Amino acid sequence: MPKPRNAQISVEATPFYHCISRCVRQAYLCGQDTDGRDYSHRRKWVESRILFLSSVFAMDVCAYAVMSNHFHVVLHVNASNAASWSDREVVRRWNTLFTGTELSWRYLRGEPIEDAHFHLLKKQIAVWRQRLACISWFMRCLNEPIARMANREDGCTGRFWEGRFKSQALLDEKALLACLAYVDLNPVRANLARTPEGSQYTSIQRRINALKSEQSHQPAKLMPFTGSHRNKSSQGIPFALDDYLALVDWTGRAQREDKPGYIHQSYPPILQRLNFDPNHWLTASHKFESHFRGWVGAFYRLKSVCAKLGYKRIPGGANARLLLV
Structure with a gap:
């Protein structure tokens, strides 16, 4: 039985969350379906709505990727x-x-x-x-208007999204980094794009385009990367943007069982700084959603959070011990 949302989200434990919503029966209701009907414009609806809501809610958007039958968004709850x-x-x-x-x-x-x-x-x-500082309300205000617009366009009624959205709490920097890369590389893994910069309706394309245009600031509607040493007067993603983009590029080229590629002997410095084994990194960043449950982080963090929330078991504990040590 699914746990209530208040047992899946605790801002006291972490402000970072990965949320996923899927179309009913995972149909291609935001892309091109098997009959050749193209709904790709709906992906733009979702992207625009995410960015709009970030200016209304006390939420920072760290990453997003709008796919053909689902979307990912990584949020930071800015309660202060x-x-x-x-x-x-x-x-x-x-x-x-x-x-x-x-x-x-x-x-x-x-x-x-x-x-x-x-x-x-x-x-x-x-x-x-x-x-206005609640993830459930953010997702409600994101999903409900999109569903109404799609149903109006199709001339029908009924569900557009599958039940509740799924969420994963990101308890530490390793979990956050792996999740960000998982989201940003989603279109590449799904063969919707060859490179991250060619991935439409994604946050990483927006960040790379900002760099190419020589903007002095990162995209205004996305949470900025602030480097490994955070400025105490501001909040941000605790990695340097250049290091992160190099990591995503390396990861996208690295070998996977079901994709061609290679692993170069040298690997990005950001992994060395976090003491993140490169093989563990590749598994965590490629299979983040399937390998981890509602809470993601080092095992000791999982154990502490689950004890506070009254969990009888530690979901994803085995993979946390193996991959996020």
């Missing part, structure tokens, strides 16, 4: 950001997503509100603030 918003900012953001209430719009317009009504509004603002 949500806590810092004024009440007015919370209402403004919420009303960007939903129609709001007469009371919320009066508040935004600066109109006088009776004390009793203002007390009720303050309670509602607290709820909205919490939801």
Whole structure:
């Protein structure tokens, strides 16, 4: 039986999460199906919605890849950001997503509100603030509009996405790095692109294009790579972007059982710094979704989190011991 979402997501344990949603029956409802009908434009819908929601929610998008029948997104929950918003900012953001209430719009317009009504509004603002830092609400606001648009285009009703989205909590730097590479190389593994920079509807293409255009900053709507030593005044992905891109390029060329390639004797310095065995890295980054369950990280981290959440077993413990030591 699936565990409730509050047993799969704990911002106290980690702010980084990998989320996956799949189309019903894994049909090609965002690409070209077996009858030749092309739905590729829907991949753009998903990408645009992800980037839009990152500007509304207290969520940083670390990586995403929109495939033909599913998508991946790696999120960072920025709870401190949500806590810092004024009440007015919370209402403004919420009303960007939903129609709001007469009371919320009066508040935004600066109109006088009776004390009793203002007390009720303050309670509602607290709820909205919490939801704007909630992964479940982010995924709901991502998936539901896409489903309505697709059903309207198809002239039908019913489910577009398979049940609940799947999530994996990324407990340490090795888990985060392997997951990012897994997501960014998804189109290459699926033969949708030959190179990461040629992968459409992906975060890595957006990052590489920004570098090619000689932008002084990384893409505004993506969480930046800040290097191995984080700037305490800002949050970011704790790796240097150049090192990460070199790692992704090396990994994409490396040998796999079901793909041609090779492993060069030398391997990226980022793996050496993390003491990440290159063979373990290739397995973890290529088979991340199948080899790990809801919580991903070093075994001692898994053990600690599972004890706090009341798990009787440690999901993915064997692979964590082997690959993420």
